[in-house]
Amino acid sequence: MTIPLNATHDPAARSWVESANQAATDFPIQNLPLAIVRRAEGHDGHARGAAAIGDRVLDLAALSATGLLHGPAASACAAAAQPALNDYFALGPAAWHALRHNLFALLRDEAPEHVRQRVAECLLPMDAVLHELPARIGNYTDFYTSIHHALNVGRLIAPQNPLTPNFQWLPIAYHGRASSVRVGAPGFGFHRPMGQAMPPGAEAPVYGACARLDFELEMGFFVGGGNALGRPIPLAEAEAHIAGLVLLNDWSARDHQFWEMAPLGPFLGKNFCTTISPWVVSLEALAPYRVPFVRDAGDPQPLAYLDDPGQRAHGGLDIQLDVRIDTARHREGGIDPSTIARTSFRHQYWTPAQMVAQHTVGGCNLEPGDLIGTGTVSGPTPGEAGAIVELSLGGRAPITLPGTGEQRAFLEDGDTVILRGWCEGAGRARIGFGECRGVVLSAIGPGGAD
Numbered sequence: 180m181t182i183p184l185n186a187t188h189d190p191a192a193r194s195w196v197e198s199a200n201q202a203a204t205d206f207p208i209q210n211l212p213l214a215i216v217r218r219a220e221g222h223d224g225h226a227r228g229a230a231a232i233g234d235r236v237l238d239l240a241a242l243s244a245t246g247l248l249h250g251p252a253a254s255a256c257a258a259a260a261q262p263a264l265n266d267y268f269a270l271g272p273a274a275w276h277a278l279r280h281n282l283f284a285l286l287r288d289e290a291p292e293h294v295r296q297r298v299a300e301c302l303l304p305m306d307a308v309l310h311e312l313p314a315r316i317g318n319y320t321d322f323y324t325s326i327h328h329a330l331n332v333g334r335l336i337a338p339q340n341p342l343t344p345n346f347q348w349l350p351i352a353y354h355g356r357a358s359s360v361r362v363g364a365p366g367f368g369f370h371r372p373m374g375q376a377m378p379p380g381a382e383a384p385v386y387g388a389c390a391r392l393d394f395e396l397e398m399g400f401f402v403g404g405g406n407a408l409g410r411p412i413p414l415a416e417a418e419a420h421i422a423g424l425v426l427l428n429d430w431s432a433r434d435h436q437f438w439e440m441a442p443l444g445p446f447l448g449k450n451f452c453t454t455i456s457p458w459v460v461s462l463e464a465l466a467p468y469r470v471p472f473v474r475d476a477g478d479p480q481p482l483a484y485l486d487d488p489g490q491r492a493h494g495g496l497d498i499q500l501d502v503r504i505d506t507a508r509h510r511e512g513g514i515d516p517s518t519i520a521r522t523s524f525r526h527q528y529w530t531p532a533q534m535v536a537q538h539t540v541g542g543c544n545l546e547p548g549d550l551i552g553t554g555t556v557s558g559p560t561p562g563e564a565g566a567i568v569e570l571s572l573g574g575r576a577p578i579t580l581p582g583t584g585e586q587r588a589f590l591e592d593g594d595t596v597i598l599r600g601w602c603e604g605a606g607r608a609r610i611g612f613g614e615c616r617g618v619v620l621s622a623i624g625p626g627g628a629d
């Protein structure tokens with residue numbers, strides 16, 4: 180399934196919400212991502228769905244009550260107005276398309292005055308809302324689909340044989356922990372995890388606070404309609420099951436992870452916290468930024484169930500990504516966060532559709548609201564690495580933060596990591612994902628004391 184470009188992608192389209200027309204906004208009228216919000220103050224604090232437009236959020240519960248929408252768009256809006264987007268995700272592409280096109284019509288500058296007035300009453304300032312998770316996440320799976328990340332990390336663990344034999348034949352993943360997924364909104368923090376590690380050269384493992392705390396720059400996507408147990412989703416249908424994308428940070432305790440993960444894979448090293456950006460950007464919004472899924476001629480070509488002409492033509496997504504760090508010294512000095520990595524999602528070795536096909540090929544059933552991580556996104560050059568363990572070569576070569584001159588081998592308490600994502604290109608409207616943030620708080624021991 181490919182979504183053709185349509186009127187909602189017109190780069191010349193403008194909104195009567197003036198902030199949506201500013202060149203740098205992540206949320207022009209061509210984007211219209213959805214999230215779950217509640218008012219930060221006041222009595223009306225219940226969670227409900229919302230769409231982003233410029234520096235405003237459109238309250239879909241309020242919009243639903245206006246009666247301005249009809250037919251499938253009204254049903255979709257009512258579903259999206261709930262305190263979680265699971266029911267909306269389950270409706271599928273026709274409903275997502277109907278709501279997007281109706282929101283576009285209501286918000287574009289050609290909308291009649293009486294419509295503008297009624298919709299304007301449903302708008303809230305973005306800084307007046309707090310975010311909840313977009314959906315009740317029943318299951319979270321994290322893939323490992325960047326060959327550059329796999330090679331960078333593989334060289335640290337097994338320099339002679341950095342790429343496992345399966346990597347080029349199937350999208351590898353582990354089943355993650357859904358309960359510790361949080362929205363990476365401003366102010367969110369988590370405590371440095373405690374655990375067991377085997378220091379280099381030691382004769383016995385030690386218990387203590389993680390000494391090698393890392394981030395992982397990833398994309399995530401929410402499953403739309405699910406599949407019945409035992410009924411795989413064919414590759415050609417896989418994108419119809421992807422409700423939208425977010426930024427994802429798979430925080431990782433490398434010392435705990437590298438000690439525990441043989442032979443069963445990550446456990447405590449990755450289950451203490453995962454953060455996602457609040458706004459879910461649809462595949463329809465991303466349609467202008469599709470790129471070919473490319474395999475080098477010398478690489479194994481995907482087996483037939485992971486290969487089709489549509490994926491080869493436009494299975495990839497050109498999403499620009501960067502990672503910034505904001506330390507106590509930045510905040511004290513009024514210094515902008517330091518950019519430490521920048522890359523594009525287009526370099527991934529496997530596409531989201533291939534991840535869906537692989538996840539279900541054995542019969543596993545996906546459910547609406549399941550969260551799928553793509554794995555760390557690292558590009559081909561050193562400055563494109565999506566984890567500090569890669570940037571610092573396993574801690575041996577600490578990076579210097581531009582702006583403050585501080586050095587980091589791994590994350591320190593008080594460090595805020597900020598992921599950003601956006602798409603831009605000639606003749607296309609720039610759209611963005613916003614940010615995914617989290618600050619590292621000091622460890623809490625078993626007795627509860629810091």
Ligand code: CA
Nearest residue numbers: 395429554555
């Ligand atoms: Ca990961």
